[in-house]
Amino acid sequence: MIQKASAIAHPNIAFIKYWGLRDEANRLPANDSISMNIDGLTTFTSVEFDASFQEDHLSLNGEEITGKSLTRVQKFMDRIRQLADVQVFSCISSENNFPTGAGVASSASGFAALALAGTAALGLDLTSEELSTLARFGSGSASRSIPGGFVEWHTDPDTGNSYAKSFAPADHWDLVDCIAIFSEAHKPVGSQAGMLLADTSPLQAARLQDAARRLEICRLAILNKDFAALSAITELDSNMMHAVMMTSNPPLFYWQPGSLALMKAVKEWQSEGLDVTYTLDAGPNVHLICLPNVLDILIERIRTFPGVINVLHGKPGGPARLVSNEGIGIAQK
């Protein structure tokens, strides 16, 4: 009996960010968040269970992974084994067609694809809500890479139910996420460690208190395809998250000087009439969300922007999905 399955998932970019946990053990986020999946950027993950394996193995982009990253994945596989009530170990192979650990959330697509492939390999047939709940334990934002298109990750504070649901399909609005890569290096402080500092900022409580308002504005802006409204709330939310980071103890500065220069350039391009806005995750790379008619001019400007070493882009992406074990031939960069 072959216990193997493969899945793909896309990273997502949040318009309303998740930063901070209300319950670390249960991976319950301090605030709800809204994102879209990014088509074209893809993680392909195969999981094989075999009674002969002595422990879980993980290869990422062809490299055998050990240490903390492996431990994190092994704990996640324990959770899948518990769901299926089995004790067998796995061999996991995962490939990204985009740089790992530099602000493009590879952990989101990684754990989304792993949740789907891992459970399918053991014959489990989980709903999207169950998969999103499971993926959350690998990486919070992975919960948002399970459903397709435009997604809201909501936590019910009474029941503790916490998963993401699509509120508009990928083809609802032809936005483009154009990512200016300033660094492909791993971050000095990863998101998981960084967000444990969120409550040390005197500004985090105010950020959380205002979250319902921002979520409402963002959801409506997407449903109404109102780019100006989306732009204003996306930049505010990004600036608010980085405000919390920069006022944490110790302070976290994910922005690089080039990131700031590009944010300022975006403000100038907006005054020229270009439909473009910016948002930054826990890293230096700048996600420029734009309408398709400005994509060409934007890419041209970003490619020559000081400090930018690569430009990626993608339309709204679909949900995590099973694929044949032979893979989909995604290109390594």
Next chain:
Amino acid sequence: MIQKASAIAHPNIAFIKYWGLRDEANRLPANDSISMNIDGLTTFTSVEFDASFQEDHLSLNGEEITGKSLTRVQKFMDRIRQLADVQVFSCISSENNFPTGAGVASSASGFAALALAGTAALGLDLTSEELSTLARFGSGSASRSIPGGFVEWHTDPDTGNSYAKSFAPADHWDLVDCIAIFSEAHKPVGSQAGMLLADTSPLQAARLQDAARRLEICRLAILNKDFAALSAITELDSNMMHAVMMTSNPPLFYWQPGSLALMKAVKEWQSEGLDVTYTLDAGPNVHLICLPNVLDILIERIRTFPGVINVLHGKPGGPARLVSNEGIGIAQK
């Protein structure tokens, strides 16, 4: 009867910043603040009243000033005339030995020197508290350039009394403010206009709520000459003010990419063991507060730092004071 007097005053750099007004008409700040005057940077101001003048005249660094800047000063002179119960106009000459309008608060030293020279020229002999109260109406931070050394500007919310007082003399602690100038141009949005936006930030209320705590830590750090404590609270307070600015509507980004690069460099220099910290007012210039033993190495590093066009520095400075009408021969840069 000659109705002429001259005064000098120093700009000040705030460790705990003032940003936002609780009462715009009465120029009452949203929060108390702590600063030190900067010796060596000096404004020299002469005021002459003469019954033959048809209106107030103002020259700044030898240039005749008109428009909004003149109107602002004329309104301030109205206040002085009211205090002295006279109707006579004035001729004002003011000179700075440092660049105007680029984050080194020239309005602070300017209105402090003007308050003192203007009232003295009309024979008024105000106390430091009365002068500080008066200077506040020209520019909030000018209230802090009246008393000497290390200064706290406190507002009594019940009485509306609002002035700055020295809590340690200039020779209490031999700190140095070493200012990296990135731009000598006027700011696109000045402090007075910018801070009217403070309440549009979802983070301003939290910044204000936490102010008493930061003031207490800062005051004790200065009294105890505890550089590490001063460093942590100074950077936090600067980051918090800029967090509010960046999340205002519209957002205000006073930082330039070079400012951010220098802030990051300071964090590295700290890990080398250098006693240096940073703070930024409403402008791109970075004030590096340091102990005197690291001044030489700091100046050397800043002079060659990308984007820095000038470096100024000064020890804690004295109060605003009357000088002879011939001036003190302060150098123009």
